[in-house]
Amino acid sequence: MLKGLPKLLSPALLKILCEMGHGDEIVIADGNFPAENYGKRVVRADGCGGVEMLDAVLRVLPLDTYSQENFLLMQTVEGDPRPEIWDEYRAVAQRNDDNVRFGDLERFAFYERAKGAYAVIATGEEAVYANIILKKGVVK
Numbered sequence: 001m002l003k004g005l006p007k008l009l010s011p012a013l014l015k016i017l018c019e020m021g022h023g024d025e026i027v028i029a030d031g032n033f034p035a036e037n038y039g040k041r042v043v044r045a046d047g048c049g050g051v052e053m054l055d056a057v058l059r060v061l062p063l064d065t066y067s068q069e070n071f072l073l074m075q076t077v078e079g080d081p082r083p084e085i086w087d088e089y090r091a092v093a094q095r096n097d098d099n100v101r102f103g104d105l106e107r108f109a110f111y112e113r114a115k116g117a118y119a120v121i122a123t124g125e126e127a128v129y130a131n132i133i134l135k136k137g138v139v140k
Contacts, residue, residue: 004057016119017061020136025064026061028053030130031123038111039120050125051088054132057121058096064137069103072133079132085127099137100103 005014020026028119029035033041045053063070071093074088093100105113111131114120 008056011098018027022138024136027114027117027120028132030125035120035122038114041119042123046124050130053123055092060121064135064136065099070135071102073104074105074131075106078131083129085130115123
C-alpha cells in the first residue's frame, strides 16, 4: 500500500504509467471498446467507470504541453447523440490539468491511433463513445 495514490491505480497500471515517456499515449476505454484487439498492453479495470478512472489517471499523469491536442475523444457516428459523459470528462480534465487541450477523432481513426498507444485501460464504463486518448507530458 502507498499513501496519496488513488486506489483505482493498480500496481500493473502504475507500472505502465511510470514506464510511459513524454509523448506516449494511453487509452481509457469504455466497456464496448475492443481493447484486446487494439491494445499493445491492456490493463483490465472492469469494475470501474470512465470518469473515475480518468480522475485517478490525471492525478498522476501530466498532459503534454507541446502538442496541439492532448485529450482526444472518439467522435460519434452521424445520427448518434452527443454523450453526456463528455461533459463529465471535460470537467475532470480541467480540474486536474491546466494544460488540457481537447480534440476528437473519427471512430475508425480513433481505433487506428489506439493501436499505437502505449497501453489501453479497459474500464467497465457503460456509456457509449466514452473512449479517451491522453498524451503524456513531462513533470515540471
